[in-house]
Amino acid sequence: MAKESKSLKPLHIDYTRWAFHPALWFTICFFIFPLAVMLAISFWQRVYGRLSATWDVANYVKFFGSDYLIDSLTNSIEVTVLTTVISILLAYPLAYILAFKVPKRIQGILLLVAVMPFWTAYVVRSYSWLLVISENGILNVFLKGIGLIDQPLEMAYGQGATVLGFVHFFTMLITLTIYANLVQIKSSYWKAAADLGAGPVRIFFRVTLPLSVPGIVVGAFISFVIAIGDYITPQILGGGTDILIPQAIMLQISRAANFPMASVMAVTLMAVVVLVYAISAKHMKMERV
Amino acid sequence: MNRFAGPDGNIETEIQKSLLNIDGGIMNILSTVIRKTILTVSFVSLLPVITLTVSAQELNALVWCDHADDKLLKPFEEMHNVKVNIKTYEGTGAALSIIEQSAPGDWDVLVVDAPDAPTVAGLGLLEPYDASTLPMSDLFPQLTEAPFNYLDGKRYTIPEKFGYYGVAYNKDKVDPEDMKTAEVMWNPKYKGRVAVYDYYFPTMQLVAISMGISPDNITADDLEEIRKRLLEMKPNIKMVGDIVSVQNALVNGDVDIILNAAEFVVSGLMPTLPSLDWNIFEEGGLMWIQGLSIFKDSKNKDLALEFVKYVVSPEGQSRLATSECYWAMPANSTTQLSDAEREILRWDEQPGYLARSVPSTISRPEIDAKMLDIWTEFLQK
Incomplete structure (x- = not known):
């Protein structure tokens, strides 16, 4: 009987609460609406300097059918994946040492040092790297000075330089997310593993590493999203060749005001980010820690 | 009870009273000081307003960065007792968006990429010049008679400065003889040693010139051949970038040559880096030209015209040519430049350069x- 009355209870939705929900309106105005406009424009054409609402998929056909445009997407994925992998490989030992090998009283200072790259302006940081890796730069002068090389190494301008600039920034970001994860792992897990006969290496690979996956994935995802949408670093360090998708978007906007084609690229970029999120979302939860 | 308190127990009142009794009262002195300070501060604050009232007229100019130097603006301000307010911009599109957001009459003078002048005039934004009021006789005729100065037979812009898309290089690293011909773009000696200033249109016009195609008459049929030649250039190209980026690459030794560049990229650096140089190609030169226009809704058209006359005068031109932002050729052939400036700008070679160049x-x-x-394809591998 009680079950019956419960099932008959009318569904009540408080529309006024939702209508005045600031976060919802903010999201609608500044995310959903612009996204819808961008999506709509991607089906338009730019004809003789004017936008024409043709509602066709010609821009998508052109983007996916042109090697040089698709290359910008594959270059972006290549650079971003490489950046993320190298950053994780560098960040994990750093975070591990910070969390377990450094006395607690100086952990705060070292974390402060770790976030220092974030305090420098993005453009300044990129140009600074040029001063280090250019042919007359600090590194080449040093290597020549100690007699290790005769001819300067060509390090500036290319995907390698872009990855270097990215890694400098994202290693620290990923270090923070992994560190925050590691310090939350209960020591009882290690004690239990040790009691069961596991050595330090086995404990690391069977307990610590699996439990720190959420920190790695969160850091990797943030890095991936920021890096794949970044324009400044590839433009300055990459040298404007083998362009990435944000550069291709800028080219369409700044040189030709071709917003429909730029929208196609932006929608594709967004689809890649959503796909990466869908793959990584289940690994971001820290329930077991 | 507090020993400093008076009969009413109010400490502050008693202290104030005692202070007032010392030598005419410290509070009186303090109040005099405060009053004088307020008067002085008020006077100093009002000084700019008073000054502006004396020199009430202001000229608002929407300009390129080379018009921001005090050495250019101060003499005009002092001569006419006016204030010149400037806003710098890059690209005609940016200028149009600034104008769109302004009220009619907000702007008096516009510096514009001369080929864009008919477009801006076509939007009804510019005032046609009365040719009889302009000091045109000393300006290079190749500039003043270019068709884009006019719309429907009326003149809307006066050329004030110009330069070239050619080649800039480090003399210590390359053979200057190689730089004289457009073939340098494909010269295997310079594999991986070349930067390109990132502007697709003049770069492709330069390729067209090397192929004997008039840069003004590139047709759709020519594009495939231009594309092939552009892609053949790729092995030589180390980087493609904006002005600052290509300057950095040249100065840092990462490249030895910048294509699609000339005096506007290296002249300002040459006084301190004499190994840098530039020239145009023997096959032909490609000119860029900037012009001065007056807004149709300007409230100071007479003053705006005076400013235009000043900028194209020999004095104004020598200051504009060597601005801190970038150096380039003055449009006035009688401009006085120092020997060093003449050499850097290849000033004495201008008659020959102009004779074999066309405006971009x-x-x-x-x-x-x-x-x-095609340009996007060129930027990729």
């Missing part, structure tokens, strides 16, 4: 999208 215009809509596609 704007791309035509029917081929523009295709040219950008």
Whole structure:
């Protein structure tokens, strides 16, 4: 009987609460609406300097059918994946040492040092790297000075330089997310593993590493999203060749005001980010820690 | 009870009273000091207003960065007892968006990429010049008579400064003889040692010149050949970038040559880096030209005209030519430059340079999208 009355209870939705929900309106105005406009424009054409609402998929056909445009997407994925992998490989030992090998009283200072790259302006940081890796730069002068090389190494301008600039920034970001994860792992897990006969290496690979996956994935995802949408670093360090998708978007906007084609690229970029999120979302939860 | 308190127990009142009794009262002195300070501060604050009232007229100019130097503006301000307010911009599109957000009459003078002048005039924004009021006789006729100065037979812009798309280089690293011909773009001696200033249209016009095609008459049929030649250039190209980026690459030794560049990229650096140099190609030169226009809704048209006359005068021109932002050729042939400046700007060679150069215009809509596609392909591997 009680079950019956419960099932008959009318569904009540408080529309006024939702209508005045600031976060919802903010999201609608500044995310959903612009996204819808961008999506709509991607089906338009730019004809003789004017936008024409043709509602066709010609821009998508052109983007996916042109090697040089698709290359910008594959270059972006290549650079971003490489950046993320190298950053994780560098960040994990750093975070591990910070969390377990450094006395607690100086952990705060070292974390402060770790976030220092974030305090420098993005453009300044990129140009600074040029001063280090250019042919007359600090590194080449040093290597020549100690007699290790005769001819300067060509390090500036290319995907390698872009990855270097990215890694400098994202290693620290990923270090923070992994560190925050590691310090939350209960020591009882290690004690239990040790009691069961596991050595330090086995404990690391069977307990610590699996439990720190959420920190790695969160850091990797943030890095991936920021890096794949970044324009400044590839433009300055990459040298404007083998362009990435944000550069291709800028080219369409700044040189030709071709917003429909730029929208196609932006929608594709967004689809890649959503796909990466869908793959990584289940690994971001820290329930077991 | 507090020993400093008076009969009413109010400490503050008693202290104030005692202070007032010392030598005419410290509070009186303090109040005099405060009063004088307020008067002085008020006077100092009002000084700019008073000064502006004396020199009430202001000229608002929407300009390129080379018009921001005090050495250019101060003499005019002092001569006419006016204030010149400037706003710098890059690209005609940016200027149009600033104008769109302003009220009619907000702006008096516009510096514009001369080939864009008919477009801006066509929007009804510019005032036609009365040719009889202009000091045109000393300006290079190749500039003043270019068709883009006019719309429907009326003159809307006066050329004030110009330069070239050619080649800039480090003399210590390359053979200057190689730089004289457009073939340098494909010269295998310079594999991986070349930067390109990132502007697709003049770069492709330079390729067209090397192929014997008039840069003003590139047609859709020419594009495939231009594309092939552009892609053949790729092994030589180390980087493509904006002015600052290509300057950095040259100065840092990462490249030895900058294509699609000339005096506007290296002249300002040459006094301190004498190994840098530039020239145009023997096959032909490609000119860029900037012009001065007056807004139709300007409230100070007479003053605006005086400013235009000042900028194109020999005095104004020598200051504009060597601005801190970038150096380039003055449009006035009688401009006085120092020997060093003449050498850097190749001033004595200008008659010959002008004779074999054509102005770079704007791309035509029917081929523009295709040219950008070719450029994007060029930027990729």
